[in-house]
Amino acid sequence: MLHTYAPEQIYLYVLIGCAILAFLLLLFGDIFDFDGPVDPMLIIPWFAFTSLFGYLGETFLSGYSLLLFVISGCLATGLVFLLNFYVLIPMRNAEATLSSSEKDFEGRIATVLTPIPCEGMGEIQLTSVTGSSNRPATAFQPIDEPLAAGSKVLIIEVKERVCYVVPYKKKFLDN
Numbered sequence: 001m002l003h004t005y006a007p008e009q010i011y012l013y014v015l016i017g018c019a020i021l022a023f024l025l026l027l028f029g030d031i032f033d034f035d036g037p038v039d040p041m042l043i044i045p046w047f048a049f050t051s052l053f054g055y056l057g058e059t060f061l062s063g064y065s066l067l068l069f070v071i072s073g074c075l076a077t078g079l080v081f082l083l084n085f086y087v088l089i090p091m092r093n094a095e096a097t098l099s100s101s102e103k104d105f106e107g108r109i110a111t112v113l114t115p116i117p118c119e120g121m122g123e124i125q126l127t128s129v130t131g132s133s134n135r136p137a138t139a140f141q142p143i144d145e146p147l148a149a150g151s152k153v154l155i156i157e158v159k160e161r162v163c164y165v166v167p168y169k170k171k172f173l174d175n
Contacts, residue, residue, distance in 0.1 A: 007065050011055035018048035041088055042080050049076035102158045105135070109152055109168055112137075116147040116165070124153060124163060140164040 021044050053072035061068065108126060116122030116137055124137040139147070140156040147153060153165035 006058075007062075007068075008055055008058045011051040011058060014047060014051035015055060018044050018051065022048065042084055045083060046076050046080045049079050102161065105155050105158050105163060108155050110135075110137070110155060110163070110165070112147050112149050112151050112153055115149050116153075118143055118146055121162070122147065124155075124165065126155075135161065135163045137163040137165050140166050143167070 021040075025040055025044060050069075050072045053075050054068055057068035057072060058065065105126060110124040110126045112122060113125050113134060114123035116124075116139060118139070119142075121136050121138045124135055126133045126135065135158075137153070137155075147165075147167060152168040152170075154168040155163045155165050157164040
């Protein structure tokens, strides 16, 4: 069946198919978790690069189909390795550090923006060298009176993006 098509046509159809699959993977890729040995984020670009280089090679140097396929596959393997090493792995690591940075909030002092009622949620603001961050907050343990806006609180725990706080009381030592 494939022998009835010219190699340029096959490469072009594969390239168009990869473009469609890449677009669908961009839209729906976060829905699926690919933990298997074959990652579509690497397979689809490999086919796309192989078909692109094969199409260009067949356009300019027809008659060397098998050699062009091997060269295209080698070039695609190198580019996909670079794509994985310099783009995909750093993106995965950057995404993983986001959740651990919230754990860094524990033990820090914040300012109450929206009053925190005895039973309910308010909002706090954390300031650092890189800027400020607002987070929802609730009392870590039952409190008798609401925490007013402008008061200082100590973050005890962070669960599901909610900070659990206690009133912060600074103690001075008199000598």
